[in-house]
Amino acid sequence: MVGAYAPGYAIGSPEYRRLLLALVCAGVATFAQIYSPQGMLQLIAADLRIGAEGAALSVSAATAGLALAVLPWSFVGDRWGRRPAMMLSVVSATALALISAWAPSYELMLALRFLEGVALGGVPALAVAYLSEEVHPRARAVAAGWYVAGTTIGGLSGRMLATPVADLTSWRMGMSAVAVLAGMAAAGFVLLAPAERRFTVTTGRGSARTAVSRVVRAVRDPGQLALLGFAFLMMGGFVSVYNYLSFHLTAPPYLVPAALIGLVFLAYLGGTVASPLAGRLAAEHGRLPMMLTMMGVMVMGLLLTLTGPLLLVLLGLLVLTAGFFGAHAIASGWAGARAEGARSQATGLYNLAYYLGSSVLGWGTGLVYEAGGWTLTVLVVALAVVLSAVLVVVMLRERQ
Template sequence: MSAESFSGHAPGSPSFRRLITGLFFAGIATFAQLYSPQAVLPAIADDLGITPAAAALSVSAATLGLAAAVIPWSMVADRIGRIRAMGIGVLAATALGLCAPLSAEIGALLVLRFAEGIALGAVPAVALAYLSEEVGARHAAAAAGSYIAGTTVGGLVGRILSGVVGEAAGWRAGIWAVAALCAVAAALFLWLTPRARGFVPRRMHDDGPSILTTLLVPLRSAAQLALYAQGFLLMGAFVAVYNYLGFHLSAAPFLLPAWLITSLFLAYLAGTASSPLAGSLASRHGRYPVLLGSIALTSCGAVLMLVPVAAVVLVGLVLFTAGFFGAHAVASGWAPAAAAAESRAQASSLYYFGYYAGSSLFGWGLGLVFGHEGWTWFVLLVVGMCAVAALVAVVGLRAVPSGRV
């Protein structure tokens, strides 16, 4: 069957299950590595004698590398194919992830983490474009939500595993343990994922649109720019909260032990549940209202984290996480679905460029606010970022078709 006549894998079919499962393991291999230092940031700061904001650069360096790489990876995938590009990326990242903990000082760690982020960029740059080509249009939003749920599991596993092992054997051992897990996940991704049937790789002599043209098309769309702003602002707020919450809870009046702070990353499971739910709701009711509702939930969760009671902070973190991943599932799936067929990979990669640029910028910059002004001003800025994201969505997406498929 040619790419033109292929209508997509049907939900419930063996090939559909293999596709979703394969991308689930790609999400683990990618996002477990990307965020594994986050659970051991206090230990990195103590061991290397640096500030919380400097320690958080170990996360920001990787997300900055990823942001810089997603657009080039989308171009590579147009030439060599989606699955091959993702496979090369996750395998290279795993090798770099095994080397990063060998660093004796922060400079070397940041260089290796930046390179690791470049390699990791292959999956977010390509995965949703691959999904939009391999799954029928009626089920694209729900499938995207399932993929995002897999990425939440990867982020959770990376943080929990590095935190638990790191507390017992040091932060280096924690990051090594995550890299080993990611090697297994990468192998399962390559084994399970079905070959692409809805896409034919472009060759250098093809007469179709140039790479620059396919990249510029989404940038001329107000709706696409509004979607990219969602990733930039919401991801920046999300990563900042998870970067500095451990420092906040280890200080007065909480004084929580490291093992209990690590367990708070289980709040990620709220995102695992909310991502496919948001995708299903978007398929039935449209992406726009689900996006705004998810942003509102994110803001409410952030406000609750101002209360100086650990149980209330936990409830706030759960709501904040669920809302963020609901919004991300909708916006990230909407970008390639709303793009022209020849620009789907570029639309997705531009979304993730904004997404990880926000992670890098605010994941570090809000740490300066936390360090100088404290938690209250930090959270108020997070809420303000959510409000700006909602305003941009209202202005840029209200007149766009609802997104129901």
């Protein structure tokens, strides 16, 4: 059966497994590219003779492009289908990644990174809507958790590959190596993603008006607004930690060599484990209690990074990462699940807030780091998490 009444893929079915594997590939292709400079920021700053916040713009430019593009991509997905739009997204972004790595000037590199982010916007804008439509309702939280796990694998692999390559050669070679990896993952998505069965194309004279009405419907929901605020604050704080941790660890008293900074991103494995686990626990115990639990875990990890010994700092990073991705896995799936009839727009708005937070706070916290060092940076990020918790408790407590 094909169409809106086709049964969703059940957990354990071959099509369900193919869809999850395809979304893991899409997550790798997207997040390996977008955050590949993060472990090399100190090398970029030294080579281009710019400050920490200027180097961080290589990440923020891409996430800004992605943030601005997710909502337009949701409309493209409604018109063309989620799967074809996601294919176009990952393939075009990979080409731009290779070009941006060899841009002759800092300004051109930022412009190309921005366009790369625009191209990449199709994956986070449509992935959750794609799986929400194609899998059985009972499988949505678990499937969303596995997709987020794929994004952590992508973020980890990009940073782990780029940093040692950059240390041996240059940061441009590091970014190029990641683009090749992303191309392989994009090919995996194209080959594995099952055709849509429950998608209905939105066409006709009234389609634009309908799309706008869906956006309005989403922002009128106080619960969705709470999730948008959560996404902005939590992602902004999380990216800030990873943006400036390399500066913190390569400075006294740690003096970690640049070649080993990439190993710090092994902490992303905490998110790989926590994302599907949080999805299962949310299905059993409720989304809100598990979100708050994961946010508490993130704060504990933040506080551990203020301790002296390097091993405790790295343990704190692992705990922080697990808490963040656990909370994000629940929230991103919730945004799509509560927007029946407007899933693309709801998930597009969620990702707009998510990556806008990454761009704005990820850059702005650099000014905090320059002014007050790591301690003040951690306190600002902890405040963002606390504000997120207050927001979701006040606005989502009665709307589970």
